[in-house]
Amino acid sequence: MAYKTIIEDNIDVLVAGAGLGGSGAAWEARYWGKDKNIVIAEKANINRSGAVAQGLYAINCYMGTRFGENNPEDHVRYARMDLMGMVREDLLFDMARHVDSAVHQFEEWGMPIMKNPETGTYLREGRWQIMIHGESYKPMVAEAATKSADKTFNRICVTHLLMDDAKENRVAGAVGFNVRTGNYHVFKSKTVIVGAGGASNIFKPRSVGEGAGRVWYAPWSSGSAYGLMIEAGAKMTQMENRIVLARFKDGYGPVGAYFLHLKTYTQNCDGEEYESKWFPELSKMVGKEYLDTEGQHLSHKPIPTCLRNHAFINEVAAGKGPIQMVTMEAFQDPHLEEIGWHNFLGMTVGQAVLWASTDVNPKYENPELTTSEPYVMGSHATGCGAWCSGPEDISPDEYFWGYNRMTTVEGLFGAGDAVGGTPHAFSSGSFTEGRLAAKAACQYIDDGKADGINVSQEQIERRKVDIYRPMEHYKVNRNEIVAGDVNPNYINPRQGLDRLQKMMDEYAGGVTVNYMTNETLLNIGLKKMKLLEEDLEKVAAKDIHELLRAWELKHRQLASESVMHHTLFRKETRWPGYYYRGDALKLDDENWHVLTVSRRDPKTGEYTMEKAPCYHLVGEDEE
Amino acid sequence: MPTFVYMTRCDGCGHCVDICPSDIMHIDKEYRRAYNIEPNMCWECYSCVKACPHHAIDVRGYADFAPLGHSVRVVRDEEKGIISWRIKSRNEEMDLSLVAPITTKPWGENIPQLSDAPAPADDMRNSQLLYNEPKYIRLDDGGLHTLESNGLKLKEGVYY
Numbered sequence: 001m002a003y004k005t006i007i008e009d010n011i012d013v014l015v016a017g018a019g020l021g022g023s024g025a026a027w028e029a030r031y032w033g034k035d036k037n038i039v040i041a042e043k044a045n046i047n048r049s050g051a052v053a054q055g056l057y058a059i060n061c062y063m064g065t066r067f068g069e070n071n072p073e074d075h076v077r078y079a080r081m082d083l084m085g086m087v088r089e090d091l092l093f094d095m096a097r098h099v100d101s102a103v104h105q106f107e108e109w110g111m112p113i114m115k116n117p118e119t120g121t122y123l124r125e126g127r128w129q130i131m132i133h134g135e136s137y138k139p140m141v142a143e144a145a146t147k148s149a150d151k152t153f154n155r156i157c158v159t160h161l162l163m164d165d166a167k168e169n170r171v172a173g174a175v176g177f178n179v180r181t182g183n184y185h186v187f188k189s190k191t192v193i194v195g196a197g198g199a200s201n202i203f204k205p206r207s208v209g210e211g212a213g214r215v216w217y218a219p220w221s222s223g224s225a226y227g228l229m230i231e232a233g234a235k236m237t238q239m240e241n242r243i244v245l246a247r248f249k250d251g252y253g254p255v256g257a258y259f260l261h262l263k264t265y266t267q268n269c270d271g272e273e274y275e276s277k278w279f280p281e282l283s284k285m286v287g288k289e290y291l292d293t294e295g296q297h298l299s300h301k302p303i304p305t306c307l308r309n310h311a312f313i314n315e316v317a318a319g320k321g322p323i324q325m326v327t328m329e330a331f332q333d334p335h336l337e338e339i340g341w342h343n344f345l346g347m348t349v350g351q352a353v354l355w356a357s358t359d360v361n362p363k364y365e366n367p368e369l370t371t372s373e374p375y376v377m378g379s380h381a382t383g384c385g386a387w388c389s390g391p392e393d394i395s396p397d398e399y400f401w402g403y404n405r406m407t408t409v410e411g412l413f414g415a416g417d418a419v420g421g422t423p424h425a426f427s428s429g430s431f432t433e434g435r436l437a438a439k440a441a442c443q444y445i446d447d448g449k450a451d452g453i454n455v456s457q458e459q460i461e462r463r464k465v466d467i468y469r470p471m472e473h474y475k476v477n478r479n480e481i482v483a484g485d486v487n488p489n490y491i492n493p494r495q496g497l498d499r500l501q502k503m504m505d506e507y508a509g510g511v512t513v514n515y516m517t518n519e520t521l522l523n524i525g526l527k528k529m530k531l532l533e534e535d536l537e538k539v540a541a542k543d544i545h546e547l548l549r550a551w552e553l554k555h556r557q558l559a560s561e562s563v564m565h566h567t568l569f570r571k572e573t574r575w576p577g578y579y580y581r582g583d584a585l586k587l588d589d590e591n592w593h594v595l596t597v598s599r600r601d602p603k604t605g606e607y608t609m610e611k612a613p614c615y616h617l618v619g620e621d622e623e
Numbered sequence: 624m625p626t627f628v629y630m631t632r633c634d635g636c637g638h639c640v641d642i643c644p645s646d647i648m649h650i651d652k653e654y655r656r657a658y659n660i661e662p663n664m665c666w667e668c669y670s671c672v673k674a675c676p677h678h679a680i681d682v683r684g685y686a687d688f689a690p691l692g693h694s695v696r697v698v699r700d701e702e703k704g705i706i707s708w709r710i711k712s713r714n715e716e717m718d719l720s721l722v723a724p725i726t727t728k729p730w731g732e733n734i735p736q737l738s739d740a741p742a743p744a745d746d747m748r749n750s751q752l753l754y755n756e757p758k759y760i761r762l763d764d765g766g767l768h769t770l771e772s773n774g775l776k777l778k779e780g781v782y783y
Contacts (some may be wrong), residue, residue, distance in 0.1 A: 085783065105759075179646055354688065357684040357693035393770070
């Protein structure tokens, strides 16, 4: 094929994927690396890319330390409780102690942050959330990142990381192709910060047809953070910890501002509160320490997100659906009504479109909610991602190997969805993680750790052949059939995605099986997953756009296989309401109060699983 | 719900192609105008709608759950620093106009160029501080929060 090879050499810091995490990394890297060559490779256009592309109406992670509102450890304890204990508290503490400085800088750049007229502090939606007019959140952050970078390459789909041929397990850059020109791009770099996204669209969605685009997490979040790092042999953690969202039905519009600020609440078809009746039984499943039906209101511990989902799912299964959000009271106040609509327009316009099309006026009608298909990501109320080193002054030995946010592959760093064990980072925390990774990456280079990197011509040529194989395969086999997409020698990316989604749904706990799985199902699933992996060697792309979809699919498949292995390994039900292990329906702290860590051998594709200790922040004097 | 493009308004300038995060706004080869090539990968994020200089792009709700006859239109103005929305329901009983700021400052003038910031000294490099810190991260004049400063330790085991 006539595509050019374009080589970008002598890069110091390559940012692969520039959403909030990658943008934070590129921006901060310039400060620590005045003389360094900083390059961004972004799949879309950095001005509207990543999960924040359409904007946000809240920043969900802000401590308010300067106003005396919270300390970092308060947020760590909250995230720990919400995730049923399974978090990396060193990384969380580190993120929380820096996050406020990011938010205040956003304000200096012009981000409209709402103020509390009485106190002058930022207007709180909840304990951790502040309200913003964030339609232009991404363009603003993108400008900061672009200003810091030497070069920003838009429309580059990064497909693989380059590995050093001189030293085992050391990163040496990345490769990909331009989705407009088709050209092959090689980025030789001393360090790579993966800021790519988590995974939507790996479980069969509730929607059929067009509505499959209205996923909760962006459809362009193709699990590339995981696909890239797993393929390079980086260890992953907590990949079983997929998230299910209780959201407005079909449009998946956010509910945070409704619950916290508008003070709306949910009810079943009879207009009754339903959560509390499921809690006594659930408390037996997870233990009193995680859900204390009598003491919860006294302890001020919020009820974990997954457990509230559990009540929702069971109430619907008991025939008491739909669950509705009671908006009719709050929306009588014109100010709150306006906020309710702005909340959608600022971050999920599709929900406004849906209500307009179905004549739902929340002033006169209580809208329906639903529980979504599962998503795999690491910055909302879940913590999938790479097993990363923490900061030197906080992390215990098992969590520390020299450089903050560096994965188990040398020179390979992560931010945002890419980093495991750090839920509740959201936009501001992801940006902060990028900053931390950038500082560490510059230090890594200054310490001479990237010296002597060698990328062989063989590797560059081999990856080129890999990348274009789907187009080559199409060309070779297309004319065997008259027309159409049914071909005995290939499947197209959409057909492959459909198969992946069906498989994940039925064997790994999707919506059609009410989030249920077990060992037998997962073993069958893994067998089918292997066959899909083989078939993806025969995925066919008729043009460059389909080539993009083919590589997104391959990243989704790698992420999905990891999810299955992790789900099989953790033999307990840690997060009822996210998923259930039917053969181990209880939370088991005796055996499973640990983090799960996996590695896929890049040569053989074999998985090894291990348990890593779970450290918690406690008072100095506590035993 | 994907987006669609009005034939008579589009001049094929390609702003939507340039901005679409999902790479689904393409130029039709025959008509030389833009269209959505993959509606089931459209998030209805409105990035293309906002970017279109001719207001040629609109959204028709996802066919599998959104009935016809609604309208959510938008104008985004960087110079004025505002975004204006109009929502009309199918039954025409609801007609809302909503305006929100997108910035508090003149667009694009207030983001610092970090290469102009003074280089960090060695003690800054050897600390845990990031650019511009410890500004904004403390109530008092102290430095960064640490386990020691907050009376904490990390301990292996089961804690709630």
